[in-house]
Amino acid sequence: MIAYFSxxxxxLISLLVGMGITFREFIKPPVTVAYPYETLTMCARYRxxxxxxxxxxxxxNCVVCGxxxxxxxxxxxxxxxxxxxxxxxxxxxxxxLDFTRCSLCGSCVESCNFSAIAFSREYNLASSRKEDFxxxxxxxxxxxxx
Amino acid sequence: xxxxxxxQPDETFILNVGPQHPATHGVLRVKMEMSGEYIVSAETVxxxxxxxxxxxxxxxxxxxxxxxxxxxxxxxxxxxxHGHVLLVEKACAIEVPERAEYLRVVMVELNRIASHxxxxxxxxxxxxxxxxLMYALQDREHxxxxxxxxxxxxxTYCYFRFGGLYxxxxxQFITAARTFIPRMRKSLKKYRRLVTDNVxxxxxxxxxxxxxxxxxxxYGASSAVARxxxxxxxxxxxxxxxxxxxxxxxxxxxxxxxxxxxxxxxMEEIEQSLRIVEQALDKLPDGxxxxxxxxxxxxxxxxxxxxAVETARxxxxxxxxxxxxxxxxxxxxxxxxxxxxxxxxxxxxxMLIMDALAFMGxxxxxxPEIDR
Numbered sequence: 001m002i003a004y005f006s007x008x009x010x011x012l013i014s015l016l017v018g019m020g021i022t023f024r025e026f027i028k029p030p031v032t033v034a035y036p037y038e039t040l041t042m043c044a045r046y047r048x049x050x051x052x053x054x055x056x057x058x059x060x061n062c063v064v065c066g067x068x069x070x071x072x073x074x075x076x077x078x079x080x081x082x083x084x085x086x087x088x089x090x091x092x093x094x095x096x097l098d099f100t101r102c103s104l105c106g107s108c109v110e111s112c113n114f115s116a117i118a119f120s121r122e123y124n125l126a127s128s129r130k131e132d133f134x135x136x137x138x139x140x141x142x143x144x145x146x
Numbered sequence: 147x148x149x150x151x152x153x154q155p156d157e158t159f160i161l162n163v164g165p166q167h168p169a170t171h172g173v174l175r176v177k178m179e180m181s182g183e184y185i186v187s188a189e190t191v192x193x194x195x196x197x198x199x200x201x202x203x204x205x206x207x208x209x210x211x212x213x214x215x216x217x218x219x220x221x222x223x224x225x226x227x228h229g230h231v232l233l234v235e236k237a238c239a240i241e242v243p244e245r246a247e248y249l250r251v252v253m254v255e256l257n258r259i260a261s262h263x264x265x266x267x268x269x270x271x272x273x274x275x276x277x278x279l280m281y282a283l284q285d286r287e288h289x290x291x292x293x294x295x296x297x298x299x300x301x302t303y304c305y306f307r308f309g310g311l312y313x314x315x316x317x318q319f320i321t322a323a324r325t326f327i328p329r330m331r332k333s334l335k336k337y338r339r340l341v342t343d344n345v346x347x348x349x350x351x352x353x354x355x356x357x358x359x360x361x362x363x364x365y366g367a368s369s370a371v372a373r374x375x376x377x378x379x380x381x382x383x384x385x386x387x388x389x390x391x392x393x394x395x396x397x398x399x400x401x402x403x404x405x406x407x408x409x410x411x412x413m414e415e416i417e418q419s420l421r422i423v424e425q426a427l428d429k430l431p432d433g434x435x436x437x438x439x440x441x442x443x444x445x446x447x448x449x450x451x452x453x454a455v456e457t458a459r460x461x462x463x464x465x466x467x468x469x470x471x472x473x474x475x476x477x478x479x480x481x482x483x484x485x486x487x488x489x490x491x492x493x494x495x496x497m498l499i500m501d502a503l504a505f506m507g508x509x510x511x512x513x514p515e516i517d518r
Contacts, residue, residue, distance in 0.1 A: 007345065011345045011346060014343060014344045014346070017339055017343070018340050018344060021336060021340050022277055025281070043295045045296065045297070045298040046294070047299055072210075073213065073214075103217070103302070104299065104302075104304075107209060107213075110312075119298065
């Protein structure tokens with residue numbers, strides 16, 4: 001009988017302690033932001049999908065060595081290029097990223113010796129179509145140039 | 147109109163919990179044979195999220211497999227990566243700079259705290275208390291922000307490399323980690339008052355699902371499940387790896403074996419992890435974070451290698467059999483939750499279903515890690 005009432009007493013005490021903590025949290029300023037009206041700045045090292053980098057004239061740094069293509073564990077990257085007559089170097093004509101298979105491991109960026117690719121900071125990626133994630137990075141670079 | 151089914155007094159029925167049930171925290175199915183509200187027998191059915199990680203280990207080269215490890219356990223990803231890089235470094239005899247090892251330990255311990263915090267919130271939510279989850283997530287968010295600023299991702303990190311780290315930390319991280327430690331200690335006191343000392347919480351867990359040390363040994367349980375049953379074993383102390391021998395920390399052991407003991411072990415482990423982070427930051431040496439001498443193409447010499455690490459969920463073992471090729475011949479992943487979960491079938495017999503779900507919460511199951 002005594003145990004019964006002592007249980008109720010201790011239960012009430014711990015209830016009050018809990019309510020006290022909740023009340024103190026209640027009057028604290030909020031720690032969340034009201035996305036999408038407010039957004040946080042992404043950190044410098046954030047890993048979005050990759051994008052091509054260009055030199056000062058707007059031409060891609062990529063020399064079509066194919067290291068990123070081979071480093072990728074999921075075969076996301078496909079590169080096309082042409083070799084103009086009389087030239088020794090290949091010229092990039094297409095760089096497609098299959099983002100549906102990419103796991104953002106960064107092997108491609110690490111394998112690149114010519115600083116031709118980097119992580120973008122895009123995170124608002126949503127679509128109902130799979131094709132939207134087959135990103136033509138070369139076309140994006142051309143559009144940026146214009 | 148349907149009439150309610152009339153059961154005979156000795157009749158049992160089958161109850162399916164999951165595969166999509168919030169209490170199982172993932173796609174785990176439990177087939178329970180029930181007699182009223184009591185469980186006669188239970189059978190855990192796994193395999194719903196099997197992704198063939200071991201097979202992928204055989205067809206991918208060593209660096210290509212790095213990011214797979216963080217997809218196994220999404221709450222404590224870095225511990226698994228740690229085991230993998232240590233194993234390959236052992237096989238290829240790569241010397242890791244001291245600063246890299248210290249930073250790895252800091253990261254792994256922070257990740258362990260984040261994992262335990264999430265478990266704490268989810269576990270109390272399983273028992274019907276919602277607010278502690280919010281507080282736990284708020285504290286966890288500080289860790290995730292710190293880790294994101296360094297590694298670039300919030301959950302599925304790919305930060306460790308063979309021979310070191312992807313990149314060095316900055317002063318901002320050190321400051322953030324130092325301010326986090328006292329803040330977390332303050333929060334632990336809050337959790338103690340709010341949850342641990344709560345009479346309802348204690349009554350709900352004391353004496354529920356007592357596991358004997360023999361049973362833990364039989365199923366190969368580790369982490370808080372074993373340490374809550376009085377088995378004093380922690381890979382970090384018993385089979386030291388990395389720079390763990392440099393640190394002074396305790397391995398919390400409770401002897402009751404019930405759900406409350408498992409809870410207490412994990413809460414105590416947060417405090418011990420904080421101690422390790424504190425010491426590692428104090429002792430952090432300067433220097434490079436990547437080995438100077440490292441083979442360009444990683445190829446393990448023919449042989450059989452094994453490495454065990456203590457992750458947030460228990461002792462994770464990884465075995466590599468190499469024939470000297472670019473890819474492993476066999477890569478076996480011994481995941482701790484797989485062993486911990488199989489206790490459930492035997493231990494929950496004769497238990498009330500509500501208690502069984504509380505017991506399942508105390509096992510800290512992460513399903514992608516069981517199926518891998």
